[in-house]
Amino acid sequence: MQLYQTQELKIYNSLSGKKEVFKPLNEGHIGMYVCGPTVYSNVHLGNCRTFMSFDMIFRYFKHLGYKVRYVRNITDAGHLEDDAEDGEDKIAKKARLEQLEPMEVVQRYTLDFHNILNKFNFLPPSIEPTATGHIVEQIEIVKAILDKGLAYVVNGSVYFDVAKFSETNDYGKLSGRKLEDMIANTRELTAQDEKKSPQDFALWKKAEPQHIMRWPSPWGDGFPGWHLECTAMSTKYLGETFDIHGGGMDLKFPHHECEIAQAEAWNNQTPVNYWMHANMLTLNGRKMAKSTGNNILPNEIFSGENPFLSKAYSPSVVRFFMMQAHYTSILDLSDEALLASERGYQRLMDSIASLEQLPTGDSSDFNVAAWVQKGYDAMNDDFNTPILIANLFEAVKHINLIKEGKETISAADKKILSQAMQNFVFDILGLENQNSTQSNSDKLSNVVGLLIEMRNEARANKDFATSDKIRDQLAEMGIQLKDGKDGTTFTLS
RNA sequence: GGCAUUGUGGCCGAGUGGCUAGGCAGAGCUCUGCAAAAGCUUGUACAGCGGUUCGAAUCCGCUCGAUGCCUCCA
Known part of the structure; x- marks a missing residue:
């Protein structure tokens, strides 16, 4: 008997805009794909929040007894910097600036990414495929979509024909956009464009002579379009339709919308049952982004070396801070909020540390079984970690009272409480009891x-x-x- | 300009048509040689204006604000 058979989990599905009871395609098994980082610079704290949300989700699925294949890609092919005619690959640009081979850049920042995630106590995904490792698969998809007449070749590049696709499919269903609105609101394009329509997107881009990252294809040397890798890798490892696709909110449009279009054009079936989007981490009320400089690097927070911080915070405190907000809410980072989290985290950890020596009595003044189920109820309601944590503090209060002899707990209940704390705090939330x-x-x-x-x-x-x-x-x-x-x-x- | 999300007490952050989380900070008390820790008590918050309702912070409309996306982005 697995826990998932008794716990009914609801997930907010971005596609329907509603919380739905989660039913995997194959009982007991889950296929989950999460868009990973583009490895052209150090991973920042905002990136970490998204991956941490899915780490928590992965942990909860595993705790419930599911067999999960969790695929999180590494985008190492680089993508167009802008739409201008000298469009340059992000990774190639960085490589030129740092006098490195593109793959050297990829290696450096992939290592940084893994290193930071380890500090945050992330579980590794089941498969971590790279875009450059799946060029052949991507070319095959382009060919198939061309054969169906839903893409066209212009000057060595291949574009997806959104208008044609929309005749039979619903382009925009994920992001709530209507194609006619998008056409009506198209911005003026300064650069000349090879695309039939601004809504069309590249499946394959021709590589200019100076472009370093390039692969041969039936349309000449080039590189894959941004959206294609996820379709190629998710399909390869999880199938034409799979359970969950996740990513940051900022990827909803156009990235995920285009993924749906490509996959439907290719396989005639919708690729994903549940779309999940993790919300942004803001700093001073603004989205953290590599491009604007409004960001904090994880190592800056661990060392306290950042003008926004009064001190250093351990990875576990940061994790606790993030888990105190729901993954679909915007979370604003501030020194004051981190300080409050640190105090709360310490209180929780002190309480857990005293659990072992807690005296037991004949009966319990505290309904442990009901308390445990309340924790599951919180998690079952779209992974509501803030409610779970509130419930944990309920137990902290009782633990402290028992410690002072003002309440009692039976030996059997103490064992259950201890195990549940272990499950919720360490296995599911992924916290660690360690001061830095x-x-x-x-x-x-x-x-x-x-x-x-x-x-x-x-x-x-x-x-x-x-x-x-x-x-x-x-x-x-x-x-x-x-x-x-x-x-x-x-x-x- | 369009689409979407959102606006909760000093701060962070849940939530529900009526029983009004939690953390941090503050106040009072208990304990204590003094502190600290811990416990107890305490705060009647839900942007504004209308509407629906016996009843709304929760549903609807409008106004104002914020954020995200519309171009690479977790």
Whole structure:
């Protein structure tokens, strides 16, 4: 008996705009695809929030007993910087600027991405495919769509014919846009355009001679269009129709809309049952974006080296902060909000730490079974982690009362409570009970600094019994004091 | 300009047609040598204006504001 058989999960489906009861295509199995990062610069905190939301979702599915194939791609082919005639590949541009091979850039930022995600305690996806590893598959899709007459070749590039597609399919159903409105509101294009219509999008782009990233194709040397890789990789690993496709809200249009169009044109069936969009992390009320410079890098938050922050925050505190907001809500990052989260996180962790030594009694003043189900109810309601956390604090209150002898808990309930805390806090939310090593070593320096000061005061008062006691006992603990001309320092042995 | 989302107490952030989360901060009390921690008590918030309703912060309309997308973007 798996948990998913008793817990009814509802998911907000962007396609219908409603919460729907989740039913996978194959019972007990879930196929989930999430659009990953373009690896041309360091992953920023906003990127992390989206991936963290899906990490939490992945964790909950696994906890419920589902077998999940979670595919999250790495976009390493690069895409057009702008629509101008000298359109240059993002990755190629960065490579030129840094005098690196494009694949060197890809490698550097892929490593950075993985490194940061590890610090945040992410579970690795089942498959992490790259766009450049699936050029052949993408070319095959372009061919198939051309054969159906839903794309056209112009000067070595292939474009998807949105108008033609709209005759038989609903282009715009995900983002709530109407093609006629889009045509009516088309911006003036300054550059000459090969496309029949501004709504059309590239399936394959011709590579100019100076373009470094290029592959041979039936239409000449070029590179795949931005939207195509996800269709190629999701179909290859999850099938023509699969359960869940996720990504950031900003990808809803045009990226995901185009993915739907391509896949429907290619396979005559809708590719995804549940579309999920994680909302943006803002900084000072504005979207974090690499392009505008309004962003914080994860390492800046771990070190506190950012003008917006008063101090360093551990990855787990940041994770807790993010989990306190629902994944579909915009979340604004501020130092004040992080401080509040840090205090709350610490209270939660202190309570969990005291759980082991909690005295047990004959009965429980606290309905543990009902409390556990409330936690599941929160998660089952479209992964409502803020409600789950509120419920966790309900338990914190009881744990503290039991600790003070004002309430009792039975041994059996204590075991259930302990296991549920483990499940909710560590397995599902993905938090870790660790103060950052940085802040611990800071605390240690402060503590030893205080002792050094006291010892100096004692020495000044010729109270050598005290001063020697401080020195010798610290030495026993492996902390060696060193008196020098400029004061006392210490080393750890 | 178009499409979408959104507007909750000092701050962050849930939620529901009537029983009004949670965290942080604040106030009072208990405990304590003093603190801290912990516990208890406390805050009648839902942008504005209309409408529907016995009743709306929750539904509808309008106004104002914010954000995202419409060009690469998590």
